[in-house]
Amino acid sequence: MSAVTHEDLHDHHDHGPAKGFLRWVFTTNHKDIGTLYLTTALIMFFVGGAMSLVIRAELFQPGLQFVDPGFFNQMTTLHALIMVFGAVMPAFAGLANWMIPIMIGAPDMALPRLNNWSFWLLPFAFALLASTLFMDGGAPAAGWTLYPPLVLQGGNNLPFAIFSIHLLGISSIMAAINIIVTIFNMRAPGMTMMKLPMFVWTWLITAFLLILVMPVFAGAVTMLLTDKFFGTSFFNAAGGGDPVLYQHLFWFFGHPEVYILILPSFGVVSQIIPTFARKPLFGYSSMVYATASIGLLSFVVWAHHQYTVGMPLAGELYFTYATMLIAVPTGVKVFNWVATMWKGAMTFETPMLFAIAFVVLFTFGGFTGLMMSISPADLQYHDTYFIVAHFHYVLVPGAVFALIAATYFWLPKWTGHMYDERLGKLHFWLTAISVNVLFFPQHFSGLAGMPRRIPDYAVQFAEFNAMSSIGAFIFGFSQLIFVYVIIKAIRGGQPATDEVWEGAAEHGLEWQLPSPPPYHSWEVAPLVK
Amino acid sequence: MASHDSYFLPHKAIWPIVGSIGLTTLLAGFANFLNGAAIGPMMMWLGAAIMITMLVGWFGTVIKESVAGWYSHQVEISFRWGMIWFIISEVFFFAAFFGALYYTRVLAIPWMGDEDSITNEFLWKSFESAWPTNGPGAIGGHFEPMGAWGIPALNTLILLSSGVTVTWAHWGLLANKRSQLIQGLIATVALGFLFVVLQAFEYHEAYTEMGLTLGSGIYGSTFFMLTGFHGLHVTIGAIMLTVVLLRSARGHFSPEHHFAFEAAAWYWHFVDVVWLGLFIFVYWL
Numbered sequence: 001m002s003a004v005t006h007e008d009l010h011d012h013h014d015h016g017p018a019k020g021f022l023r024w025v026f027t028t029n030h031k032d033i034g035t036l037y038l039t040t041a042l043i044m045f046f047v048g049g050a051m052s053l054v055i056r057a058e059l060f061q062p063g064l065q066f067v068d069p070g071f072f073n074q075m076t077t078l079h080a081l082i083m084v085f086g087a088v089m090p091a092f093a094g095l096a097n098w099m100i101p102i103m104i105g106a107p108d109m110a111l112p113r114l115n116n117w118s119f120w121l122l123p124f125a126f127a128l129l130a131s132t133l134f135m136d137g138g139a140p141a142a143g144w145t146l147y148p149p150l151v152l153q154g155g156n157n158l159p160f161a162i163f164s165i166h167l168l169g170i171s172s173i174m175a176a177i178n179i180i181v182t183i184f185n186m187r188a189p190g191m192t193m194m195k196l197p198m199f200v201w202t203w204l205i206t207a208f209l210l211i212l213v214m215p216v217f218a219g220a221v222t223m224l225l226t227d228k229f230f231g232t233s234f235f236n237a238a239g240g241g242d243p244v245l246y247q248h249l250f251w252f253f254g255h256p257e258v259y260i261l262i263l264p265s266f267g268v269v270s271q272i273i274p275t276f277a278r279k280p281l282f283g284y285s286s287m288v289y290a291t292a293s294i295g296l297l298s299f300v301v302w303a304h305h306q307y308t309v310g311m312p313l314a315g316e317l318y319f320t321y322a323t324m325l326i327a328v329p330t331g332v333k334v335f336n337w338v339a340t341m342w343k344g345a346m347t348f349e350t351p352m353l354f355a356i357a358f359v360v361l362f363t364f365g366g367f368t369g370l371m372m373s374i375s376p377a378d379l380q381y382h383d384t385y386f387i388v389a390h391f392h393y394v395l396v397p398g399a400v401f402a403l404i405a406a407t408y409f410w411l412p413k414w415t416g417h418m419y420d421e422r423l424g425k426l427h428f429w430l431t432a433i434s435v436n437v438l439f440f441p442q443h444f445s446g447l448a449g450m451p452r453r454i455p456d457y458a459v460q461f462a463e464f465n466a467m468s469s470i471g472a473f474i475f476g477f478s479q480l481i482f483v484y485v486i487i488k489a490i491r492g493g494q495p496a497t498d499e500v501w502e503g504a505a506e507h508g509l510e511w512q513l514p515s516p517p518p519y520h521s522w523e524v525a526p527l528v529k
Numbered sequence: 530m531a532s533h534d535s536y537f538l539p540h541k542a543i544w545p546i547v548g549s550i551g552l553t554t555l556l557a558g559f560a561n562f563l564n565g566a567a568i569g570p571m572m573m574w575l576g577a578a579i580m581i582t583m584l585v586g587w588f589g590t591v592i593k594e595s596v597a598g599w600y601s602h603q604v605e606i607s608f609r610w611g612m613i614w615f616i617i618s619e620v621f622f623f624a625a626f627f628g629a630l631y632y633t634r635v636l637a638i639p640w641m642g643d644e645d646s647i648t649n650e651f652l653w654k655s656f657e658s659a660w661p662t663n664g665p666g667a668i669g670g671h672f673e674p675m676g677a678w679g680i681p682a683l684n685t686l687i688l689l690s691s692g693v694t695v696t697w698a699h700w701g702l703l704a705n706k707r708s709q710l711i712q713g714l715i716a717t718v719a720l721g722f723l724f725v726v727l728q729a730f731e732y733h734e735a736y737t738e739m740g741l742t743l744g745s746g747i748y749g750s751t752f753f754m755l756t757g758f759h760g761l762h763v764t765i766g767a768i769m770l771t772v773v774l775l776r777s778a779r780g781h782f783s784p785e786h787h788f789a790f791e792a793a794a795w796y797w798h799f800v801d802v803v804w805l806g807l808f809i810f811v812y813w814l
Contacts, residue, residue: 112606117545124553159560219625231744240665240747242637
């Protein structure tokens with residue numbers, strides 16, 4: 001198989017990128033689009049991060065200091081929406097675009113024009129969402145879950161926020177379709193499904209989840225729109241509807257959504273640990289089956305987010321046991337990562353440090369999830385800072401650490417230059433320590449009863465909140481080192497070899513291409529033995 | 530010209546960004562309209578015009594490339610998988626609304642009317658659960674539910690027949706009988722638009738004579754949102770089939786290469802199956 005490129009309808013071979021800004025607007029190249037996604041995600045990470053610093057500044061001391069409660073609520077809502085849809089999801093889509101075609105020996109993504117559109121809907125969606133900040137009544141302030149009736153009582157922002165979600169959903173679905181089609185149809189000869197790198201496998205499962213749940217979320221927010229503007233009664237009990245229906249629809253999307261954020265992280269860590277342990281991944285096939293099991297289970301556990309809302313006892317029991325089952329395949333993964341490191345010839349470059357921190361801290365976040373899966377215990381934890389600590393442990397030292405690890409891991413391949421290892425290690429230690437200063441105390445304030453999503457709190461929680469805020473500012477500003485390291489590596493530095501990491505060529509096709517790879521990678525498909 | 534075993538990679542895509550601008554203008558216009566801003570409708574028209582331009586331009590490019598023979602077998606497989614997963618995503622969009630119907634009918638409304646439940650005791654004391662209902666607040670006032678055996682039964686017959694005619698057209702295409710292909714497609718498109726016209730009559734009757742509106746509580750909400758989104762999909766499917774019909778008349782398809790026909794036919798069968806679900810759970814039971 002070879003790749004042929006055409007410019008419009010002329011039979012014209014062009015192997016280099018176009019010039020100027022329009023290159024990025026019209027590009028169909030998976031690497032260009034991957035770079036666009038990753039850059040956007042990094043920018044949105046700082047936008048969402050700035051909002052979280054507004055939150056932490058306000059919470060540094062009890063009492064109202066800097067912002068009024070309405071704006072505080074807008075910040076919590078937008079922080080979550082931007083971090084989930086603007087930072088983590090596009091970052092993983094960027095990694096998928098850059099790496100999947102290279103890792104499976106394909107010339108590009110299967111549907112390159114669609115790929116362009118998947119990305120180019122995002123800036124418009126974020127513009128719609130950000131525009132709400134400047135409207136009467138401000139941005140949505142009912143939390144990222146947009147629960148009715150509260151969300152319906154806001155100002156002019158609702159239709160803009162909903163249409164932004166529609167655009168993000170269209171973008172995610174098109175990206176997911178492209179990824180599935182690429183993996184199904186574009187593999188090099190000999191690259192059988194059970195030889196796929198784990199990152200590719202985890203993204204395949206993630207793409208299935210996206211296609212099945214994003215439309216349900218789109219339907220749910222459409223019902224919010226018609227309830228507010230067209231007189232429907234989906235979530236209005238007086239008309240025979242039920243606000244709890246929204247919660248079911250939302251979490252049917254929302255629970256698979258959190259696995260959409262974490263499964264590609266598992267994939268990244270499963271690429272990095274074998275490379276730096278200089279051993280093959282332990283239990284590859286069990287990793288594949290565990291990923292698929294987590295994907296399947298994610299569809300049947302959603303109401304564990306709603307234990308306190310009122311559910312029949314049978315429902316509480318079912319969702320408790322079903323949720324606990326997820327610990328089994330997740331445990332398989334954690335044990336496999338540990339077993340991969342066992343007696344490995346380990347070195348601890350920055351990507352490996354972040355990957356190991358991921359294994360430890362994500363597992364910790366998983367355990368607090370297990371605590372909350374128990375319905376009667378959850379009545380105590382629900383809507384406290386304990387849940388805030390839980391999901392930040394799985395998303396920050398979980399998903400975000402995996403993204404940072406992936407960036408350090410593949411940056412030499414992308415740019416052709418080694419990054420500054422000394423600064424990378426500094427970034428790691430500052431980040432790993434501050435993230436625990438930031439989120440660990442929230443477990444205690446939560447267990448002591450501090451509710452989430454409030455700008456003010458009782459004096460008894462003051463110490464834990466002060467600690468948390470100090471951690472937040474150190475964490476936030478440490479990330480500037482990350483940006484500096486990336487820019488420095490793009491600008492220059494020690495040239496990277498093709499395999500970048502010692503012995504990496506055995507761990508995947510991406511290490512067999514030059515660093516940086518040519519504009520069109522694998523024009524002639526590699527033969528996979 | 531691409532050889533048979535090469536994979537076509539377009540070099541430059543101008544239409545996606547046009548689509549983003551058009552869709553955003555359309556939706557921002559709609560949002561402004563909903564908020565009562567005067568600029569809303571104008572933005573919506575502008576956005577819709579840009580979107581139509583984009584669709585014509587993008588599909589036009591793809592059709593030209595297809596006719597030029599640039600799409601290898603492997604490219605067609607990509608298109609097929611793409612269409613299949615797109616239809617699956619559409620199925621799950623409808624699943625949200627079917628889910629709302631089942632949840633309220635099977636769980637929420639019986640709970641509201643359950644004399645042993647606290648909510649019934651304190652909030653909705655006199656409410657007796659039943660279906661159809663517009664809830665304890667009788668939101669939207671008195672209405673008659675839509676029966677299954679008038680227009681809906683006729684529409685079921687129409688859609689099922691159109692499924693037969695599109696398959697007959699496909700057989701004609703495979704046997705290289707172009708007149709059978711074109712006649713089958715004309716019949717399918719005609720039945721499709723007839724369905725939409727009859728549904729418009731049904732809606733008119735509901736609004737003017739039965740008191741049944743989108744605002745008639747949960748019954749009106751689920752009825753109009755489910756059948757309305759379905760009607761929209763029938764319209765889209767009929768437009769797709771119309772394009773396929775025009776392309777058939779120009780001889781774009783061969784027994785070996787006719788992905789566009791199959792994609793439109795799959796989509797048509799999908800709206801057919803959704804309708805059967807609607808007929809059973811919305812109209813009949």
